[in-house]
Amino acid sequence: MIRENVDLQALNTFGLKALARYFCRVDSEARLSQALDFAREHKLPLLLMGGGSNLLLRENFPGLVMQVALRGITHTLQDERSVRVHAASGENWHDFVQHCLSQGWYGLENLALIPGSVGAAPIQNIGAYGVEAGDLIECVDVVDIRTGERQTLNHEQCAFGYRDSVFKHSLRGRKLILGVTFRLWRTPQPNLRYAVLAQALSDKGAGPQEIFDAVCAIRRSKLPDPAVLGNAGSFFKNPVLSAEHYARLQQTNPDIPGFPSDAGGPVKVPAAWLIEKAGWKGRSHGGAAVYEKQALVLVNRDHASARDVVELAQQIMTSVQQQFGVALEPEVQWVPPFEPPFL
Numbered sequence: 001m002i003r004e005n006v007d008l009q010a011l012n013t014f015g016l017k018a019l020a021r022y023f024c025r026v027d028s029e030a031r032l033s034q035a036l037d038f039a040r041e042h043k044l045p046l047l048l049m050g051g052g053s054n055l056l057l058r059e060n061f062p063g064l065v066m067q068v069a070l071r072g073i074t075h076t077l078q079d080e081r082s083v084r085v086h087a088a089s090g091e092n093w094h095d096f097v098q099h100c101l102s103q104g105w106y107g108l109e110n111l112a113l114i115p116g117s118v119g120a121a122p123i124q125n126i127g128a129y130g131v132e133a134g135d136l137i138e139c140v141d142v143v144d145i146r147t148g149e150r151q152t153l154n155h156e157q158c159a160f161g162y163r164d165s166v167f168k169h170s171l172r173g174r175k176l177i178l179g180v181t182f183r184l185w186r187t188p189q190p191n192l193r194y195a196v197l198a199q200a201l202s203d204k205g206a207g208p209q210e211i212f213d214a215v216c217a218i219r220r221s222k223l224p225d226p227a228v229l230g231n232a233g234s235f236f237k238n239p240v241l242s243a244e245h246y247a248r249l250q251q252t253n254p255d256i257p258g259f260p261s262d263a264g265g266p267v268k269v270p271a272a273w274l275i276e277k278a279g280w281k282g283r284s285h286g287g288a289a290v291y292e293k294q295a296l297v298l299v300n301r302d303h304a305s306a307r308d309v310v311e312l313a314q315q316i317m318t319s320v321q322q323q324f325g326v327a328l329e330p331e332v333q334w335v336p337p338f339e340p341p342f343l
């Protein structure tokens with residue numbers, strides 16, 4: 001069950017070449033314990049993978065890659081208005097969203113077509129079109145990698161933020177996510193805060209099915225399908241600037257879009273706009289390129305190496321820093337670095 005020197009190219013959506021020294025597909029609790037025991041015994045660094053859709057594998061991985069493939073969806077009706085749905089971490093995210101919609105459990109439809117697994121959703125608090133997964137997550141079941149102890153973290157303990165959670169900070173590399181419990185609605189609660197979505201629906205109804213269809217259509221028109229063109233979604237986070245910094249940029253760039261959290265508060269600026277304005281949209285470096293329809297996405301255009309992607313990302317970061325004084329931060333997880341958890 002633990003294989004050696006496994007090629008990860010088909011398992012990361014960027015399609016980058018990298019070997020795992022050891023690899024285990026964890027599709028049962030028994031496999032999970034065996035894999036953790038093996039890693040502990042050999043003091044191996046661990047890489048936990050779901051759908052491999054948010055990874056930049058820069059080198060061969062010298063430890064154990066665990067592909068979490070636990071499956072299962074259960075639910076309990078809470079009251080007239082809500083339902084609690086538990087999904088195991090290896091469920092495919094989009095299939096789960098579709099399943100909930102078909103059952104009449106609403107709230108996730110704005111998050112249709114996001115690549116990856118349910119277990120990855122809380123880590124980076126996936127979000128799109130006005131909704132973040134954390135808004136609907138009630139609790140997360142985890143296992144401690146060192147001790148094997150189980151624990152359920154409630155919503156507050158997850159400390160969700162913009163593409164952020166406790167799993168990226170104090171619990172980074174320490175917990176493996178087994179499953180996620182969502183509190184969903186039994187009556188539609190359409191969220192049309194995102195202008196592009198509201199526009200797309202203006203002459204149609206705005207029920208959950210219409211929202212789901214519109215989100216799929218928008219995503220298909222702007223974002224590359226990883227099955228066709230390797231990518232990991234948004235490569236950078238949208239930077240949040242102080243009101244003063246944003247006002248300064250507006251003086252020289254009157255058309256810069258900005259989304260303030262509160263009046264006079266920090267302003268979120270689309271990284272895609274900064275990257276495009278700095279002249280990077282559509283440009284290539286080796287086999288990597290900036291996607292021509294959405295400048296926030298880096299793609300594997302032609303047998304890119306990890307080095308091509310890293311160099312392209314670094315050039316973009318330098319140029320956006322020089323032109324706008326903005327430090328872009330990658331959203332995608334770069335590997336390495338990794339922390340050996342058992343030393």
Ligand code: EPU
Pocket residue numbers: 127128129130194196222232233234235236237238257270271272273274276281293294295296331
């Ligand atoms: N824009 C450009 N050039 C481009 C693309 C966009 O200037 O090439 C500007 C436009 O002004 C546009 C604005 O950026 O109005 C926002 O673009 P878009 O609606 O495509 O959203 P985004 O901010 O680029 C974020 C998320 C996406 C999510 C969309 C929709 C982040 C890092 N990205 O992108 O999430 O799908 O909003 O909600 O927050 C992901 O995280 O992997 C991801 C794809």
